[in-house]
Amino acid sequence: MPLSPTTSTTVTPSDPAPPPRSYDGTSPFPPDGPVPARDGGEWLYVTVTAVIVILPFVALGLAGWLLWGSLIHPADIVLALVLYTITGLGVTVGFHRGLTHGGYRAVRPVRIALAVAGSLSVQGDVIGWVATHRRHHAFTDQPGDPHSPYRYGTHLRGQLRGLVHAHVGWLFRNERTPAERYAPDLLADRDIRAVSRAFPALCVLTLALPFGAGWAIGGTWRYGVTALLWAGFVRIALLHHVTWSVNSLCHMIGERPFRTRRHDRATNLWPLALLSFGESWHNLHHADPTSARHGVDRGQLDPSAAVIRLLERLGWVHDVRWPTADRVAARRV
Numbered sequence: 001m002p003l004s005p006t007t008s009t010t011v012t013p014s015d016p017a018p019p020p021r022s023y024d025g026t027s028p029f030p031p032d033g034p035v036p037a038r039d040g041g042e043w044l045y046v047t048v049t050a051v052i053v054i055l056p057f058v059a060l061g062l063a064g065w066l067l068w069g070s071l072i073h074p075a076d077i078v079l080a081l082v083l084y085t086i087t088g089l090g091v092t093v094g095f096h097r098g099l100t101h102g103g104y105r106a107v108r109p110v111r112i113a114l115a116v117a118g119s120l121s122v123q124g125d126v127i128g129w130v131a132t133h134r135r136h137h138a139f140t141d142q143p144g145d146p147h148s149p150y151r152y153g154t155h156l157r158g159q160l161r162g163l164v165h166a167h168v169g170w171l172f173r174n175e176r177t178p179a180e181r182y183a184p185d186l187l188a189d190r191d192i193r194a195v196s197r198a199f200p201a202l203c204v205l206t207l208a209l210p211f212g213a214g215w216a217i218g219g220t221w222r223y224g225v226t227a228l229l230w231a232g233f234v235r236i237a238l239l240h241h242v243t244w245s246v247n248s249l250c251h252m253i254g255e256r257p258f259r260t261r262r263h264d265r266a267t268n269l270w271p272l273a274l275l276s277f278g279e280s281w282h283n284l285h286h287a288d289p290t291s292a293r294h295g296v297d298r299g300q301l302d303p304s305a306a307v308i309r310l311l312e313r314l315g316w317v318h319d320v321r322w323p324t325a326d327r328v329a330a331r332r333v
């Protein structure tokens with residue numbers, strides 16, 4: 001099938017204007033209004049979130065115990081690396097730089113493939129992910145931000161509480177981001193809607209794949225089980241925490257060489273650059289959200305940008321918003 005440019009639009013969020021709530025940059029955020037009920041009930045939402053967050057750690061403990069009995073195989077590690085890379089790039093290149101921020105436009109099969117790859121990371125369905133992240137940019141580090149580490153103020157205790165909230169605590173708050181408001185472009189996209197609906201099945205697939213591959217490579221079901229642990233649960237848990245670290249650590253520690261909007265404290269944090277595929281150059285990202293490259297300075301590893309460049313050379317993505325020297329210089333502090 002010939003590759004043809006997609007007709008659907010990838011728009012930058014229309015940045016809904018924050019409500020006129022005053023915020024001085026240091027106080028705890030005011031309490032939220034009443035939260036609308038979620039379909040299926042609160043307990044179901046909290047239970048599913050708890051399973052997603054806790055189960056990988058139970059698996060990690062189990063994996064360690066199995067390792068003690070020498071039940072880890074080279075194939076498990078290779079499978080884990082491959083799946084970490086595919087699902088990680090699905091999130092960074094697909095969900096984030098492409099679908100959320102419109103840093104490039106992709107031909108239809110690539111757009112769908114990236115949305116599927118990102119969904120295999122078990123970070124929520126693609127439309128919900130994008131809506132939440134656009135809200136984070138609309139209200140960064142001020143009331144309305146779904147995961148700001150400054151939620152409880154800037155004194156030490158508030159900061160520690162805020163760090164836990166920004167890393168994982170926010171997932172447990174029943175604070176739905178309306179996709180109708182933040183991701184109408186994706187709701188209007190049949191392909192993306194289908195990927196979004198398939199999220200539960202993709203969560204099963206992301207575990208079935210390593211199990212099946214491990215079994216096929218090793219020849220017995222025990223190889224399937226160890227592959228499921230390492231390349232399934234442990235791989236998912238690691239990417240979860242790297243992604244969440246961009247939300248938490250990359251708004252608290254690191255360097256801020258670029259100007260961002262008022263109250264926005266996004267940072268560049270080099271130790272996470274490789275594991276996060278370049279997403280930890282988060283200060284530049286908040287200074288210029290549509291830029292397809294986040295690591296713009298010399299020596300800043302940005303594997304996601306390298307993949308976008310490769311896809312561009314293959315003719316599979318186009319209209320890439322590469323940072324120009326002028327644009328970068330204009331944003332430098």
Ligand SMILES: [Zn+2]
Binds near residue numbers: 246247266
């Ligand atoms: Zn951020």
Ligand SMILES: [Zn+2]
Binds near residue numbers: 133
């Ligand atoms: Zn972003």
